[in-house]
Every structure is written in structure tokens, then in C-alpha cells.
Amino acid sequence: MSIKVEHLTHIYNKGLTYETVALDDVSFEIETGAFAGIIGHTGSGKSTLIQHFNGILKPESGRIFVNGTDITEKGIKMTEIRKRVGLVFQYPEYQLFEETVAKDIAFGPTKMGLSEEEIDKRVRDAMELVSLDYDIYAGRSPFELSGGQKRRVAIAGVLAMKPEVLILDEPTAGLDPRAHREILDMLEKLHQLEGCTVILVSHNMEDMAEIADTIIVMEHGKIVLQGTPREVYEHRDLLMDIGLEPPAAMQFTRLLEEKGIKLPGSVMTMNETAEAILRLLRN
Amino acid sequence: MSSIIELKNVTFEYKSGEEGRVVRALDGVDLAIEEGSFTGIIGVNGSGKSTLAKNMNGLMLPTEGEVLVKGMNTRDPETIWKIRQTVGMVFQNPDNQMVSAIVEDDVAFGPENLGVEPQEIRRRVDMALTDVGMYDFRKKAPHMLSGGQKQRVAIAGVVAMLPDVIVFDEPTAMLDPKGRREVLEIIRKLNRESGKTVVLITHFMDEVARADRVVVMDDGRVTLDGKPREVFREVEQLKALGLDVPFATELADRLRKEGMDIPEDVIFMEELAEEIGRLELEARS
Amino acid sequence: MLKDITLGQYYPGESVIHRMDPRFKIIATLLYIVALFVMVNFTSYIFTVTFLVVVVALSKVPLKFILRGMKPIFIILILTFLLNLFLTKGGDNIFSIGFLSITTQGLRSAVFLASRLILLITSSSILTYTTKPIMLTDGIEQLLKPFRKIGVPAHELAMMMSIALRFIPTLMEETDRIMKAQMARGADFETGNLIVRAKGLVPILIPLFIGSLRRADELAMAMEARCYQGGDGRTRLHSLKYSHLDLIGAIAIAALLAVLIIQRIYFA
Numbered sequence: 115m116s117i118k119v120e121h122l123t124h125i126y127n128k129g130l131t132y133e134t135v136a137l138d139d140v141s142f143e144i145e146t147g148a149f150a151g152i153i154g155h156t157g158s159g160k161s162t163l164i165q166h167f168n169g170i171l172k173p174e175s176g177r178i179f180v181n182g183t184d185i186t187e188k189g190i191k192m193t194e195i196r197k198r199v200g201l202v203f204q205y206p207e208y209q210l211f212e213e214t215v216a217k218d219i220a221f222g223p224t225k226m227g228l229s230e231e232e233i234d235k236r237v238r239d240a241m242e243l244v245s246l247d248y249d250i251y252a253g254r255s256p257f258e259l260s261g262g263q264k265r266r267v268a269i270a271g272v273l274a275m276k277p278e279v280l281i282l283d284e285p286t287a288g289l290d291p292r293a294h295r296e297i298l299d300m301l302e303k304l305h306q307l308e309g310c311t312v313i314l315v316s317h318n319m320e321d322m323a324e325i326a327d328t329i330i331v332m333e334h335g336k337i338v339l340q341g342t343p344r345e346v347y348e349h350r351d352l353l354m355d356i357g358l359e360p361p362a363a364m365q366f367t368r369l370l371e372e373k374g375i376k377l378p379g380s381v382m383t384m385n386e387t388a389e390a391i392l393r394l395l396r397n
Numbered sequence: 398m399s400s401i402i403e404l405k406n407v408t409f410e411y412k413s414g415e416e417g418r419v420v421r422a423l424d425g426v427d428l429a430i431e432e433g434s435f436t437g438i439i440g441v442n443g444s445g446k447s448t449l450a451k452n453m454n455g456l457m458l459p460t461e462g463e464v465l466v467k468g469m470n471t472r473d474p475e476t477i478w479k480i481r482q483t484v485g486m487v488f489q490n491p492d493n494q495m496v497s498a499i500v501e502d503d504v505a506f507g508p509e510n511l512g513v514e515p516q517e518i519r520r521r522v523d524m525a526l527t528d529v530g531m532y533d534f535r536k537k538a539p540h541m542l543s544g545g546q547k548q549r550v551a552i553a554g555v556v557a558m559l560p561d562v563i564v565f566d567e568p569t570a571m572l573d574p575k576g577r578r579e580v581l582e583i584i585r586k587l588n589r590e591s592g593k594t595v596v597l598i599t600h601f602m603d604e605v606a607r608a609d610r611v612v613v614m615d616d617g618r619v620t621l622d623g624k625p626r627e628v629f630r631e632v633e634q635l636k637a638l639g640l641d642v643p644f645a646t647e648l649a650d651r652l653r654k655e656g657m658d659i660p661e662d663v664i665f666m667e668e669l670a671e672e673i674g675r676l677e678l679e680a681r682s
Numbered sequence: 683m684l685k686d687i688t689l690g691q692y693y694p695g696e697s698v699i700h701r702m703d704p705r706f707k708i709i710a711t712l713l714y715i716v717a718l719f720v721m722v723n724f725t726s727y728i729f730t731v732t733f734l735v736v737v738v739a740l741s742k743v744p745l746k747f748i749l750r751g752m753k754p755i756f757i758i759l760i761l762t763f764l765l766n767l768f769l770t771k772g773g774d775n776i777f778s779i780g781f782l783s784i785t786t787q788g789l790r791s792a793v794f795l796a797s798r799l800i801l802l803i804t805s806s807s808i809l810t811y812t813t814k815p816i817m818l819t820d821g822i823e824q825l826l827k828p829f830r831k832i833g834v835p836a837h838e839l840a841m842m843m844s845i846a847l848r849f850i851p852t853l854m855e856e857t858d859r860i861m862k863a864q865m866a867r868g869a870d871f872e873t874g875n876l877i878v879r880a881k882g883l884v885p886i887l888i889p890l891f892i893g894s895l896r897r898a899d900e901l902a903m904a905m906e907a908r909c910y911q912g913g914d915g916r917t918r919l920h921s922l923k924y925s926h927l928d929l930i931g932a933i934a935i936a937a938l939l940a941v942l943i944i945q946r947i948y949f950a
Contacts, residue, residue, distance in 0.1 A: 451903075454907060456903055456906060456907055478909050478911065481906070481907060481908070481909050482909055485907070485908075486904075486907040488900065488903070488904055488907075490900060492852055492897070493896075493897045493900035493901050493904065494900065494901065494904035495848060496844070496845060496848060496901070496904075496905060497816065497844060497848055498815060498816055498844065498847045498848040499814075499816055501919070502816060502919060502920075505918075505919035506905075506908055506910070507908040507909060508917075508919075509916050509917050509918055509919060510908060510909040510910045510911065510916055511909055512915045512916065512917050513917055514917060515917060515918060515919060515920075515921055518917065518918075518919045519919060522919065538851070539848070540851040540852055540855070554908065555908070558908065558909070
């Protein structure tokens, strides 16, 4: 499922003295099956942007197409859109409320009016996707779990709705390196196995280099850069200007270049850097 | 150098859940923090690092063993407030440690509790806010600030109490890269320029690469302890604990495994670039 | 929608009213409310209204702002007016349809009561418009201090109020976020009957409640770490001081009360 945005503008507190333009004439397209990354600082408008994709926020002006359907038009049932565009908010573990993990994950599917069996199947599938053993965790209270586990339950709650587009706002914020890795691996698996379009909002440039195939960089409510990670990271100075550091691998190649060492090809990740250095030294 | 905080064989247990299962969060920890030093404590969630921090100023009391701050025992109710004034603490969530709806009043909270004279409170509040670069925001409401700014105000609130030690319990975990940089810079400044002893708990390895000492916690115990170079060279062990190592350390480790002649204790990118420059020269000649 | 409520908000400014001591302003507001119940006749009304008009003018709070604050209680105001209009009997009949009739006494009582209500709300909102919430809690704490001997927890009350003030914006943000998150999972807060809607609030209220407990826990720990041990031995950054402005104010409110009492004794 694709998402296309045309001239999207969003203003908070319109007409009041503290009115702020959160999105300013934003246009772009994310194709079906893409793994897209949206990067930017807190307050750059990235969170506001993604809340338009499933109609939780309404734009001041502009149009949003989900698979060709303009969801800003009158008469569009938002509940239908929300079944197909799943949105995982920041710190989603704080939205858990049910007595058991299974019940909490079932919240979305139940609201969709699915049959008992279908709901049960979806809960099991979603738990498997986030690597939580059904037999162990289904009956447990979500509040007894660790931070990383809670977060996976919350993500499973959205996955159980089987969305065609999955949007996640900073899904690894505050997690330790291990839990961080687990969430990234899970997203990759989801993207490959389920074939769903994934939109990841993050300020972690390393993750983006590794996982995303297209990146949108936002600043002050505008898109400042757009393209593949390689294309975007070429604009090193611009990124530094808005306070985003390129991935460590690119910082390192820069250091090497200053010493007159030019690595073959362009590198973005640890693996690529290691290979390029080996190639250079072995030749 | 003398130790300002001493943990002697500290064990901390608590009961968890409805069944009242006893969890041992700290298991016989011996640790002495040197005056004026910068110590990084790393470990995954649940490794006991936060419990360790809270034992350092008597917010938690050890089940077994003792904690001494400048010789004062945290078990002694007579000196507990002196201990908390000596060992200040900044927490992870900036929202949940602010008491007042106005920045400067929040910074004043600690000194007010200590019974400091109003004129002196004023002086300290202004000084602390200037130190963290938030003086211009003194009349603002905390919810109007960014995460990094809030965290800086929280630091000012501790600085205004004139502590000798500041324990930072994952102060950057909830911040974006800009906020992280701002906060780290202040932490380093407090250590270098103001001479505060700093204990920084984190799971970002690069934050402690320049510390004097890194302590690695796992399952309530100290598993590694030494200079960053000594600790980070244990790449395999750190990875097995679910931790990362700095970029340069990991890259050096990979290259070494491929037979490259690179020293084991590389932690900074500049050093590794030097090494590769050397190898390249050798390869060419 | 929550943002439209101006009642109880602070309107930043430097006017003479803003600069008065919060303790004086609290007492003056209470005295003014007493005055509203002392007044008996039309002349008294002229005095109380004039007094408030002068205060509003001095405060420099825009009239628009004050009127907007009146909106939430508009319905109560209309209801009070109508109830008094139709249910108070006495005097001559002015108008009647069916079983409803309006008498001179009814009209008089309706107008008086409604305007009393308007004055009451305007005066107390002037207090909050011109006094920072934190000053207000300080004022309340100071005023209640003498009653500590008889067990009034003055400091604790003030601390609770100031923490509440601090966390209202945070909790509003959190409510907004949880609501959106549940909407993204298919929750619907806009349709259905009252019971369905009330049930629909559970997915918001439980996370909010649990979140508040967590916050309270962390805040308590942070306060302890900063040596908070109750009100004893605590000093304050800002100490409250009465100024000549408060003296002038005190004379004015005393004069108003005196006039009203004289009116009541001699002309009622």
C-alpha cells in the first residue's frame, strides 16, 4: 500500500497567539512495500506528519492519498483507514490497559469486529512476530513484563490488526542495546515476511543506514532531504547543520579522507567499512 | 586520591509481584568511587545499575553490607540528609523530577529544603541556571521546554544544592541526539571545571568512552571494571552481555580477526584512522 | 476544546493588581464576595459594580478574555435567571402564558441573582487572572499557617496544589497521546450512547491512572533525593511582602464594605 502526500500543511493552535506551523507544504510519496525512514529532531514535524497518515490529525490544507484514496475527502470512514494503516506511537507501552497480554493485543481486532477464532489466531500470530511465546506470556499481566517486552506487546497490538502500512514513532527510544537490536530485527523480519510497507520515524542514523531503503529528512516542518540513505548522507554538512550526525561509519571514512586515505566505494555501515578497509589494504 | 563513596559487599533484595518472589538486584557489590573522578556504569536493563545508583545516596538501603559517603553510613538517620546533599541525583525522565511550574522555583526546591537563606538561594539558582545555560528560561514553565532543556534544569536543581558527587541515572535515555549532546557536555563540564565527582549510568557506550573508569554490571554484580580501554577490549564479553562497544573498538576487532595488525585497546576513531594510515603506508612500501 | 477554558487561568501582566500581594488579593476577593451578599438595594449594586469595573480596568485584563471565561458557566447563568424569573412569586404580574407567569418580584430577583453570579465569577477570576498559580498557592499556604496548630496541613495542601499545577499540562499531553494511540487501534470515542462511550474511556483511564502512579512514585523519589522532608525548616526563594498597593487596596475594600453595611442598616 502506498502513501502519497501533496502540499500538506498543519497548524497548531490556529488563530491563537502561540500558533505554530508544524508542517509547511510537505509533498512526497512512499511506494508499496518500501521501508521508509523519517528523520528529524523533536519538533521538526515528523510526529505530526505520521499522525496524518491514518487520519488522527486533519490537515489545514493539502491532500493525503492512501493507496490512491484521498483520505482528506468528506465521507471517508477513518476506522476503515486505521485498519489498514497501523500506527505505533512513541513509548507505546504506556497505552497498555488490559489484564492480560492476550486481551490487550486483542483490543484492535475486537474493535474490527472479527470472529473469536480469527481474533485468537491473530493474537497468536502477532505474538510470534514480536517473539513473545504465547504459552508463557498470553495469560500474564502486561504490567509485570520488562520494558522491552511491554513495548513488544504494544507493537503486537497494532500488528494484530494486520495493517498494510506499519508506522512506528521512535520504537527503540529508551531501550538498551539488546532490546534495541531485537526491535530492529523484528521490523526487518516483518517487512520481508509480511511484505508490509514500513515507515520508521527515528533520529538514529545508524539504524536508518542499515534498514531503510528511502529516507525523508525533516526540519522546521519542511522536507529538507529525500532519497536513499546513500544519497541523503552525502549531504553531510546540511545534516550536521540541523544537528543530525551521519552514521559513525561515514564519520570514520571522513577522518580517513582527511588523512589522504580514500576507501573504495561509499560505505554506511560497519560491515561495509570493514570490507572496504580490507580491500584497500590487501590490494 | 580518596574514595568519596564506598560500597562494601552491598546486596539489595526486594519482593516482586503478587507471589512475593525475592529478587536480588545487587549481589555483593564492592565499589569505591574516587573523589573528582568520572565513572561510567553500564549494563542492560535489569542488571542492577539503577538500584546501585539509588544505594549511593540512601534512597535505597542495602539488605546486606554498607554504603559510606564521606565516611557517613547511609543507614544512619542522623546523617541521611547530609548524604543526600553530598550526593545529588539526576533521573531518567525529566518530566517526573520537576516539582514546580516555574523553572527557577524548581531549581530553588533543593536549597529551600536545606533551609538556605532566601538571598543565598537566589544566588545559587542564578549560578546553577547559568552553569547549565538555562538562565534565560528561568521564568518559563517546564512543559514549554524540550527534553534536553528540561534535563538541564533538573541538573541545575541538583547543582544548586552544592553537592560533591552527582549521580546521573540514564539522563539521556529519553532525549534526541541534540538533547543528548547538550546534557553530556554539561556533565563533562561539571566534572572538569567544577570538580564534581560524576557517576554516569547509561547504556550508550560512547558516552563513557572518555570516562576515567567504566564499571560493567550484569545480574547484580560488577563483571568488568577498569579504564575504558581495558573494558572495551573485551568485545566478545560485552556483546554477550547485550551491550555495544564504541564504533572504533568494534571495527578494530573485526579487522584484527581478519589478520590486521591493530592494537587491542583502540576506542577512538582518530586512533583507528592513525593505525589504518600506518598499515596503508606499510602495504604500499 | 479544553484550551478554550480561560476561567482560572493566569493572564501575564505588570498592572497594579498583578503586583499586589497574593495574600491580600485572596482576602480581598473573599471580602468582595461577602459584600455581594450584604448588598440590598440598587445603590449598593452601583457601588459593587463600579468597584469591580475599576479593578478590572486597573488589571488591564482584556474584557474579551473575561467574557470568554464566562462561557462555561453561561448555561448555569441562564438557568438561574429563568428559574428565578418564573418561580419567584410576588408583586404585580407582568406577563403570563399558560401556567408560566412573570412577576415584578420574579424579574427583580432574577436580575439580582444573575448579576450577583456574574460579579462573583468576575471577581474571583480577576484573582486568578492577575496572580500566578504558584503565588496563589504560596498565599494560601501563608494564610493557613496560623491554623496549623489546630491541624490544618497548610504546607502539605500548598505543595499538593503546586504539584498539581505542575503536572496538569503533562497529564493533558499524556491523555492526548493515549487517546490517539487507542484511536489508532480502532477505539472510537465519538459515537454510541452514553454507556458505550463511558466504557470506551476505560482504555484511556487505566493507562492514565497507571502512568500517574508511576510518575508519583518517581517524583516522590526525586523529591527525597533533593532533601524534601516536609514544611519544617524550609525556606523560600520568594518571600511575600505587603506593599503600599495592598494598603490602598485594603482601604478601598473596607470603604466598599462600610458603604454597603450602612446601606443595609439605614435603607433596607
